Amino acid sequence: MKRLYFAGIALLLAACGTATDQHSSITAIPPEELTAAADMAPSPAAPTVEETQVLPTPTLTIAPTLTDTAPRAATPTPLNVDLPAGNAREIAAATDTAMRPEVQHLITFDESPVSIRFDEFYNGYNLRTGLVLSDKLLSLDGQTVQIAGYMAPPLKPELDYFVLTRIRLAFCPFCSTGADWPDDIALIYLNNDDTTVATDHPMRVTGRMEIGASIDHETGMVSLVRIYADNLEIIQ
Amino acid sequence: MKYPRILVLVAALATMLILGLLPVAAQDAVPVTILPVTNAEFLPGAHFDLRVEVQAEALPEDFAVSINGQDASEFFGAEAVDENWQLGDENPVMVSASTWRGVSLPEAGDYTVSVMAGGAETNVDWTVYEPQEAVAKNVILFIADGMTIPEITAARVATFGIEGGKVNGEFATDSFDEIGLVHTNSVDSVMMDSANTASAMNTGHKGSVNATGIYADSSPDVLDDPRVETLAEILRRTTDMSIGVVTTSDYTDATPASVWAHGRDRSSGSRATYAVQALEGIQPDVLMGGGAQYLFPQSTEGSRRADDRDMYAEYEAAGYTIVNSATELNDALASDMPEKLLGIFHRSDMNVWLDRNVYTDNLGDFTDQPGLVDMTMAAIDILSQNPEGFYLEVEAASLDKQMHPLDQERALSDLIEFQYAIAAAVEWAAQNAPDTLIVVTADHGHGYEVYGTVDVTAFNAAEDDMGRRQAIRTYGAAGFPTYTDSDGDGFPEWDADIVFAGVVNNHPDYTENFQVSETPRVPAISSDNGYVDNPDDDPNGIVMSGDLAPSDSTGVHTLQDVPVFAEGPGAEFFGRSIEQSDIFFGMAYALGVDPRG
CATH class of the missing domain: 3.40.720.10 (Alkaline Phosphatase, subunit A)
Structure with a gap:
């Protein structure tokens, strides 16, 4: 797996050109019009990957933490203008497109941040479609959330993210061949100026949650759930 | 005491030879690996790849591979592909290899593969067996x-x-x-x-x-x-x-x-x-x-x-x-x-x-x-x-x-x-x-082996490991387990009063109560010191001290x-x-x- 990943990294790096020091390590996501599901209007037909590729790439930079209190639909994951449409973009686009219409029952939240637990992420596993994302998880796309978990052993020190897990991992699955990440994980992206120290203690993360398959171009790690952290709190 | 200079020189040279510090004829020989390995067995015509690895920056000038004395490429009617790679990270060595893909051995018999590299010869022996008449469909x-x-x-x-x-x-x-x-x-x-x-x-x-x-x-x-x-x-x-x-x-x-x-x-x-x-x-x-x-x-x-x-x-x-x-x-x-x-x-x-x-x-x-x-x-x-x-x-x-x-x-x-x-x-x-x-x-x-039976009622009533061990019966005292099949499905119901004293002879630190677990077992969990007893698994069991490396979470x-x-x-x-x-x-x-x- 590691080897495949690194092959993937090499390809992605080649496709991506120079990495920026912004949040460019998130692979671009479909530049499609956002389908507002908040009004529960019938979903238009999902655009195909081919269609999305002919659209111009919006120059959306990473937004600061959203504190939009109005009930709202799923948002796109931030785009990175430096990433041309490549393999990773198609992957993310395909899943994001396929996923959005499945917000069958949009949930609105009175609180902000919204508390969510890892065991609320999924609602079963369908043998033909994979893990079924819960309505709560889908509804939290773009919302500010608070979640508790453990910091997995870092992949490498200079990364701008770490992996938050439900259970404490004694080792880094990504670092050893043959091991897998558990399902219930989230990538936690730090602010540019933040540094953090690895800890074995449970921690609470507050920040904006983004849902949708994406590949971190620096490591090749595929993620479904990312949080742009405003605050990290060690629970002693 | 003074030794003749020549004796000192000879002794020094002999010591260096023994220690491998002096250049000798075999010094150019390089480690060779031949795959398939020696004692490999085949059916005639079965496809395989022959790979010869040499630990060297490049294949030595005298590098030659033969099958029963015939040049390998001629023998197979196929050309080798040469590659090299780095082996190891801390003390890397270069490996050079020659590979013949999709070849086969045509007839039953004994085959010797000889590789000449750096003045030394390495051999492996293979055997090809005669196919048999079909008896089964x-x-x-x-x-x-x-x-x-x-x-x-x-x-x-x-x-x-x-x-x-x-x-x-x-x-x-x-x-x-x-x-x-x-x-x-x-x-x-x-x-x-x-x-x-x-x-x-x-x-x-x-x-x-x-x-x-x-x-x-x-x-x-x-x-x-x-x-x-x-x-x-x-x-x-x-x-x-x-x-x-x-x-x-x-x-x-x-x-x-x-x-x-x-x-x-x-x-x-x-x-x-x-x-x-x-x-x-x-x-x-x-x-x-x-x-x-x-x-x-x-x-x-x-x-x-x-x-x-x-x-x-x-x-x-x-x-x-x-x-x-x-x-x-x-x-x-x-x-x-x-x-x-x-x-x-x-x-x-x-x-x-x-x-x-x-x-x-x-x-x-x-x-x-x-x-x-x-x-x-x-x-x-x-x-x-x-x-x-x-x-x-x-x-x-x-x-x-x-x-x-x-x-x-x-x-x-x-x-x-x-x-x-x-x-x-x-x-x-x-x-x-x-x-x-x-x-x-x-x-x-x-x-895994069974060595007796366990009286579950006595085991579960015991207050410490000594008491639990008293509930383990061996030889004639073991009697018989009381597993039954009351639903007639052909499988025993495991939650019996007298059960097997059955354990696995290699394990991490864990506890054993010999009784069926309603959920699949996780005997040990990870800690900073490797795997340790899982307090949630058989919590009333006998403490079994690990006999595996702490990095092993289960039996092997x-x-x-x-x-x-x-x-x-x-x-x-x-x-x-x-x-x-x-x-x-x-x-x-x-x-x-x-x-x-």
């Missing part, structure tokens, strides 16, 4: 992963009970004509895993731990190791027979994948590749087991692929009927019998019999999984449509997967289910195809010979003490396989 290879004689004995007693000192019934294998012993050691280790052992049975070649369908080389690429052809590949290439693979594990796991796969390790990446190799290689007519996570593109949550291939779609395009539950399997068989079937019944490994039938809360999202008997008979129904015959490998995967976490009841229940699957196949063969060879074996051992495989049982035409080959790789030859001989076509 079909072969069914049943593998119970990690099954041992002590497990069979315990399961038999628990299932049938004892009356007058005699077991009150018998398993399917108890009436087999031939019983033998199988040596399971590896090329690179005295120990073994499920990959190289199943590979030995399917290719006739012993291999290295974690490797399937290859001889492990030193290159970092896990998919470029020199390959050997599997029985199923030979059958695909030279016959019109059908191929089937049934398992209760993820279908890309070691035992099932050894029917078709070639790779060095068992990582997620390799498993994802094995799912592709099945399709792009022999395309088994029947594939059944778990493993949905290797079929989704990586963008699907719950996928373990690292690429964008939608394997469900690719299997479907290749003509497979796809089913995902016992109900769908039955429906598929009841309508038009499919010619090619992909049955995926779990995300990863299928659940064990005990959880499918008793502790069903443990099934999670996968509540409609077929059992091993139904999968085996479904496979036979589909494969036996072919008048040219079939090769079917059936694996009961979870004896091993439950012996690792020291769960005797889950492991033994799957052994009993395995025996019922064999019984169903034996009955089918007797009625429909007596020219079917049925071989039953294990891939490796586990250190053991060295013992495993049994082989055989019945039907060609069975007499197996009734002796054999190497695991001989199982390939026994099956190939029975089918009259001649890889020359």
Whole structure:
């Protein structure tokens, strides 16, 4: 797996050109019009990957933490203008497109941040479609959330993210061949100026949650759930 | 005291020679590895790759490879490809290699491969055996992963009970004509895993731990190791027979994948590749087991692929009927019998019999999984449509997967289910195809054994380990376990008053209460000091101090010979003490396989 990943990294790096020091390590996501599901209007037909590729790439930079209190639909994951449409973009686009219409029952939240637990992420596993994302998880796309978990052993020190897990991992699955990440994980992206120290203690993360398959171009790690952290709190 | 100068010089030179500090003629010799290794055995015409590795920046000027004295490229009528790579990170050495792909040895006999490199010669000896006349039309290879004689004995007693000192019934294998012993050691280790052992049975070649369908080389690429052809590949290439693979594990796991796969390790990446190799290689007519996570593109949550291939779609395009539950399997068989079937019944490994039938809360999202008997008979129904015959490998995967976490009841229940699957196949063969060879074996051992019984009431009433140990009875005091089968399903109810004192002889720190666990066991959990006792597992059990490295979370495989049982035409080959790789030859001989076509 590691080897495949690194092959993937090499390809992605080649496709991506120079990495920026912004949040460019998130692979671009479909530049499609956002389908507002908040009004529960019938979903238009999902655009195909081919269609999305002919659209111009919006120059959306990473937004600061959203504190939009109005009930709202799923948002796109931030785009990175430096990433041309490549393999990773198609992957993310395909899943994001396929996923959005499945917000069958949009949930609105009175609180902000919204508390969510890892065991609320999924609602079963369908043998033909994979893990079924819960309505709560889908509804939290773009919302500010608070979640508790453990910091997995870092992949490498200079990364701008770490992996938050439900259970404490004694080792880094990504670092050893043959091991897998558990399902219930989230990538936690730090602010540019933040540094953090690895800890074995449970921690609470507050920040904006983004849902949708994406590949971190620096490591090749595929993620479904990312949080742009405003605050990290060690629970002693 | 003063020595003559010449004596001092001679002594110094002799010392340097002994210490290897002086240049001598052999100094230019470089370490050479020849793959396949010495003692390798073949059928004539079976495809394989010959790889010769030399630890040097480049192949030495005098580098030459010969087969029985003839230049290898001339012998094979094929040219080698030269490559090199770095071996090791901390003290790297360069390796240069010459590889002949897809070659074969044309005739039975003895072969010596000689490699000249740096003034020194390295030899390996191979043997090619004469194919035999076909006596069987079909072969069914049943593998119970990690099954041992002590497990069979315990399961038999628990299932049938004892009356007058005699077991009150018998398993399917108890009436087999031939019983033998199988040596399971590896090329690179005295120990073994499920990959190289199943590979030995399917290719006739012993291999290295974690490797399937290859001889492990030193290159970092896990998919470029020199390959050997599997029985199923030979059958695909030279016959019109059908191929089937049934398992209760993820279908890309070691035992099932050894029917078709070639790779060095068992990582997620390799498993994802094995799912592709099945399709792009022999395309088994029947594939059944778990493993949905290797079929989704990586963008699907719950996928373990690292690429964008939608394997469900690719299997479907290749003509497979796809089913995902016992109900769908039955429906598929009841309508038009499919010619090619992909049955995926779990995300990863299928659940064990005990959880499918008793502790069903443990099934999670996968509540409609077929059992091993139904999968085996479904496979036979589909494969036996072919008048040219079939090769079917059936694996009961979870004896091993439950012996690792020291769960005797889950492991033994799957052994009993395995025996019922064999019984169903034996009955089918007797009625429909007596020219079917049925071989039953294990891939490796586990250190499980019963040494007495436990009085559960006394054990649970005890307040400390000394009291609990008083509840363990041995010899005549052991009496009999009180397992019953009140629901008549052919499986013992494990929650009895008197149970087996059965343990695994190698384990982490853990606690043991000898009683059936309502949830699958996790005997040890990780800590900063390695794996330690899981306080939630058998909390009332006896403390068992670990005898494994702290990094081992569960029991491991053991060295013992495993049994082989055989019945039907060609069975007499197996009734002796054999190497695991001989199982390939026994099956190939029975089918009259001649890889020359």
